[in-house]
Amino acid sequence: MAKTTYDESKIQTLSALEHIRKRPGMYIGRLGNGTHVDDGIYILLKEVVDNSVDEFIMGYGSRILIRRKECEVRVRDYGRGIPLGKVVDCVSIINTGAKYSDDVFQFSVGLNGVGTKAVNALSSHFMVTSFREGKYHSATFSQGILLKEETGETKEADGTEVVFTPDPELFGDYAYNEDFIFSRLWSYAYLNTGLCLDYNGKVYKSAHGLLDLLDKEVGTEGLYTIIHYQAKQMEFALTHVAGSYGENYFSYVNGQHTTDGGTHQSAFKEGILKGINEHFKKNWAPQDVREGVVGAIAVKVKDPVFESQTKNKLSNTEIRTWIVNEVRDAIVDFLLKNAEEAQKLYQKIINNEALRKELNEVKKGARESAKKVSLNIPKLKDCKYHLGQSTTHPDECEHSMIFLTEGDSASGTITKTRDVMTQAVFSLRGKIVNVYGKKKTEIYKNAELYNMMVALGIENGVEGLRYGKVIIATDADTDGFHIRNLLMTYFLTYFEDLVFAGRLYILETPLFRVRNKNQTVYCYSEHQRDDATAQIKNSEVTRFKGLGEIDPKEFGQFIGEDMRLIPVSIAGMNEMHKTMEFYMGSNTPDRREFIMENLI
Template identity: 55%
Template sequence: MTTYNEDSIRSLDWKEHIRLRPGMYIGKLGDGSAYDDGIYVLLKEIVDNSIDEFVMGAGKTIDITVTENKVSVRDYGRGIPLGSVVDVVSKINTGGKYDSKAFQKSVGLNGVGTKAVNALSTQFTVQSYRDGKTRIASFSKGVLVSDEQKDTTQRNGTAVTFCPDETIFKHYKYRIEFVENMIWNYVFLNSGLTINFNGKKFVSQHGLKDLLERNIDPESMRYPIIHLKGDDIEIAMTHGQQYGEEYYSFVNGQHTTQGGTHQAAFREAVVKTIREFYKKDFDASDIRASIIGAIAIKVQEPVFESQTKTKLGSQSVGPEGPTVRTFVNDFVKKALDDYLHKEPTTAEALLKRILQSERERKDIAGIKKLANERAKKASLHNRKLRDCKIHFGDKHERALETTLFITEGDSASGSITKSRDVMTQAVFSLRGKPLNCFGLTKKVVYENEEFNLLQHALNIEDGLEGLRYNNIVIATDADVDGMHIRLLMMTFFLQFFPDLVKAGHVYILQTPLFRVRNKKETIYCYSDEERVNAIKKLGGKPEITRFKGLGEISPSEFGQFIGEDMRLEPVILTKENKLPQVLEYYMGKNTPDRQKHIVENLRVEIDREEELIQAAV
């Protein structure tokens, strides 16, 4: 037995603890391929402070610059009191947000966020401009490096610059799409705020209405967006053509990607209000089918279920206020009912959407029941699914790591299964090429055994609330057949579960194409350029192996590609990518158009390898 005495007890200071257990403070680490990776949480923690200044009426503009490994944020608020500049970024439980009068409805209430950014950055500089004076403090990994004070002519405010630590966030890079989405959400929730990001201006006039317009194809909306605002609450909603439900929810400006008490109350209130308005006891699923909604509320001292604040746990809107459920219900009941009475055309279009959903549900009721019974029996001995022990909905510190790999064939799934982390990584094995489901109704999800089993493995039949894995990773061979299977699976998700893609849960696994090695070192390469650079680095005549399929990679090697160095490519949907048109073009029956596109855009690369080698030399 190991010795257990006074010498075994250790006390860490704040920066040591944050660096030892970063997941407690910022969730998962990641490399920037997921919207909730740690590098975006670091950015958000700094911007949140500037947003709080705006909310308090100090400063209407925020300047943000993001390069590959450096972030700068400058606001024009009151500026940190000069005597406290060092303390507020390096002393836990120090900050202005403990004074409830100064920050009544702030997001960050525990004084940890900025300190976490400081501790997890190789270079962190905070500068406060206040009444003609400025103080600049620089840190490295939480340790104070320099501190000076001098005169300035700059406007009041605070500037923070940091570089995330590459030893913690390995191979990271900021994806501009994710940063832009974050910034759009900030301006949607703060009318009158202007954010300048990398030279581009972001501003919103109509709040959540603008948010939905940015995320919805206008042609798919069944009726104009219903936009309602009250004291400390704002909602926007419409119905589209897609399957499932889609929600954007916020608390005090924080994007609660996992929902919480306010989103649950919103879903409940919409059903209740619509039933009473039409005086008919519609099935809740028919009312909410194809809904696209957004809700933002402000509460005092919000309680989130984790430091990353992705799910609201608060039951009340304030120490002496009503419950969140009552607050949201009362607002929706009056405001939505009034709106539908005033807008009969919208009320009629909404009714038609509900009745259509009702017909579609009844049409597949019989086969859905049989399919679910088959899936229930199969789940006991489901050879397609090798499950993991922790799931996304669990209250576990590793829940954000939960991943389902969708593989082609038994050889690939065998390699992943043998090398995976059984706590957080599951494997679902496809049999050959899945069905091209473009243009088909959701009935096919139940008629096709493979799709039905996948749907049940993910637990998304009734929406994303029960999603069992945070990351759904399509893992196919790096050949033509593998690419085709990848497209077929993406079509499945985009056709029937687009909210899964929009919420940032779907990825493509990047696996190495080459292994270059000598007796001393092995380098795995993901492109021709990396292969040529590896040859140059190793020198001589290294052994070069080309991986065609995942099954060719040994389990011992595969473990390196699905661990902390895993490379994932997110499937990102933007308003510019009009979903129906994209699917129609690539997966529809317009073969001549696609053939013409291929012929006109075909590139022939001659002696590409020789060019790369010469360039490397």
């Protein structure tokens, strides 16, 4: 192997915008094509809207107009507008902005002066216009390079308008998912009472903040009136739901959804436990108090410290004490004033305690009969790195994943082509039982359900999850779809917090291969197949019914860098339970009628 010369000529200095384009993951987390809620195109939209929301937080402009036409997005706020002499600098020079000054922005999300610069650098077209006191200054860029500037007089109201198109050179063939945008806009509305967001003519506005968020998520599932507390630096909402395992939290810092929680969420949980135990003069176990909790917390922190640029987890430790105390006092106050609601909560905790004791008895029996030691689990082909396991290889740990497959044929194909460092395989023996409406004790009576839970490390909650992604990999036939539904029912019934954490996915593999001697195309739909056969002359078409039918030599690419994953997401707990009851519950006349109408 020839040695490469390492001298002064190999040292490069990139401009800030070049660096963003070269290493976009450092600034927006991931590129993606729009199929995942955390894909880059949504982060770009968030970064622009964040600036407009920051204006509202500081008391300027209660309306934000957002317009999207295909790939172009336009965001117009009615805040103060960027100072006209600094328009270009604010969107193109790293570490330039007003968010380092407490006088101008006290509780801002975009503290690092990077947001709009990243949008600028990663857009094929980017235009920013500031309107201030009858004058405007506009600047147009492409891939971060300034093309032109304009200044002049205007009758437009004060504020800022940003127009951008994410660069297809970087993002490829991307498309926006409207549901992801709707969800993000509702979050802004819930977190900023009185703010009006107008997206393509649809208005998002909340009168009661996190109370509205929880009401939408829980609906009629709540066991008692939602506890809602609002103060200058913190707001939270809280209730318990029936027939639900685990805990679910929506946590925010300065308007940023911290999907991985952090110190504010931990303090919130501790405050809940202390408040309830103090009111009832008990010393209940944390899991008995918090089982079935659905809560939301939003805090304002002057100097937030996040674990990454994408701000998914808060690290500030100094906020813990006051959050714990404030949450505890607010819960005690609510329970004192609402005796009926307190009694409903009391009964829920007693039921949780009884269920846990019953579970513990069943667990002992399951472990004795199974005689399982550590992770000596049949049908598990494990990988080297696991979530949260190593500080020396954090990326590999976060990128670890487990494929849940049906049968030895499919698991054999994946096992032969997987990356043994980060990809594990768990093989199911066929269809698992339908657990809809069944107690958690069912897991300990069924070896397959038990083995899967232990393999994933989620027996004591999602905190123990051993893999960054849990991927359902079933065949593209009716049996495969049925197994997929049974697995989703298993997770949504017993481990819905894993789904809420965005850890559950479905692997999309090609349905067809179209090829001739010179060219091969893999197709994921009949439409793609028809297009490919029209373009490739003298082609043969192969229909893949099962993963085991795909040659391992071909299959590697489908679980590699270009792997296509569909995230399993929930619009709301109330809707989710209704959907599960319809599809996985008892055979009702409605479901029979639906099946008859949709039979092909």
